[in-house]
Amino acid sequence: MKHIAYRRKKIVIFTNDASTLTVVLYDINAKNRALLEQRFQERLAELWSSLNIPEEDLNQYLKVAGPWQIGPTVNRNQLGRLNEVSYFTEMYLSDGVEDELFLSSKMTRTLRDSGSSKKASFAGDIPSIMRPNNFKWNEIKLEENSVDIEKLKRICNDLKQQERFRKEDFFFEDLDRTDEVVQQMVKLNDELLDIFIEGIKDEYSEKTIKSYKNALLIYLNQFLAFRLISVFNYGASSVDQMYIHGSSMTQTKQVQRSMSKLYSFLSGNGVMNVEFAKSMKRDMRNSIESLDYLDY
Template sequence: MIINPSKKALPLFNYLPKAADKKLARSFSDSNPLFSWHANYFNVKRKKILLLVNDLTYFPIVLVGIDAKNKKQLNEIIRTAIKEVFQAAKIPQQKIIDYLDLAGEIEVSAGYNRVITGIINNMITSLEYHERFNLDVLIDIKLSIDLADSVFKESFPLDELRKVFKEPLVLHDISQEDLEENVVKRDWKSLADCKAGDLSEKEIDEALANNQRILKAFQQYLEQHEKVTKKTVNRQLSTIEYYLSGYLIFYGFNQAISTFAIISDFFSWGARKNLWISESAVKKAGSSMKKFYQFLIAAGEVKESDMPEIREQIEMGVDDGSMTLMMMADWY
């Protein structure tokens, strides 16, 4: 079983074994979402409320008062909580035993699925709004079931859990092919080989077609690897389309993956072109650029060792873009 805590919640799990290979753990979670959970916590009257949410069904488990003392027993607490809350959800006893046997030992990786993270945040908001906490129990069975019997992502997690347990439980093995599927397969002309600047009409059409192949692969990367929402995918694709087809096609594709200095200029250029109307929008564009360069690393266009310099250029660009917006506002 894999637990994928948020960065904030990770210290609560420091007595549990960490996954030796995060890429392998992530592949396991993607292939076996029923045996994978995301986690985060929030505070109520100085007590940490730990929320676990199943990756497949979005079924929640609420643990109350996880502190420095009882987090040492978190392995046993989680397994006991699954057993007791699943029983309350009317899952057959033998099915619960089979689930825990198949799940195996708990390993801790890192939160990565933005959709589930969003659901956790919505659940926390709901819990804080209704304030129905029993601070005298460690495993809040009633609150877990009540939360599961609410709508998240157009479904009831309680119904989804019961539906899954009506089918045979299967644990999928992770093969080398599964790991290789996480690597981006490049079917476009390398940016290093693309011409820019003074192009003929035919060359412009070829460059734009190549950019569309890159954008399609980037979309698949965001949806399958980053697990971000559709809204985020669309926003990031829009930013990168401007970068590829509005900016690099004139200023140089090869510089985007060689000197990197061209990256920072993109943001002030975008501000002057009214691509963004606020500092917040410029910062979101910076996040999109970071994702795009992580995608280029996965595709073999950029070396991972270049990422610190790329981040620095993006941060400089965000500052320049924000400053350009301020100056333009003063002019008008």
């Protein structure tokens, strides 16, 4: 299970790893979260029926699953598929799609239609996979964090240090010195991205990883660095400036999504204040939404 936030709405996503059977619940909040289990089972029943799976198999599935409980997703492959589904769910939400059954059906097919699905264990027929005699429950094992935290801290501290040169007189007068600082920030950004990509490489598809990296390289090195702005500066949240300066809306939104993932990564590894990261992600969403009100 994973939850994402979109325009102040919380969306909860459940995925069965063996079959890619996916349930998407929209707008979970304090008032209705007590109905989470009920809504999950209702959407699952609808999805089950749409796939022509016998109702008795669903009843057996729920019986075998036992009491409702939510635990952490700790397997990297499972987490990767959840992240993949989350990415595409956000794309549909941005197009105004909120219907839970449509999203659930679409996300169930998305991974099965991906380029790697032919090699995956879930490439078989869903009704066959979900037969009661195939149900198997495995004990989960936590995986260790492979991120080099000390190196990450050093890079982040160096970025903060370089950014301080914006306040120096030479930033406006000595172009050679300014260029040196810019190139140093580019170098540090490259190192930061290397650690970020290495840290999430097992959580997303190769295509998604490439998309994140390309968007971040453009924004961090070709846009922010030349303004001596790092990811620790509030100015980095103004992703709408990409669009105003000529980028497409699609590219601008991709930058916003990629930066959000980067902020989650940095705060999750303890090198960035969690509240600051939340604030930056919120401000980036707001900056994208503000573009809807531009008068062309």
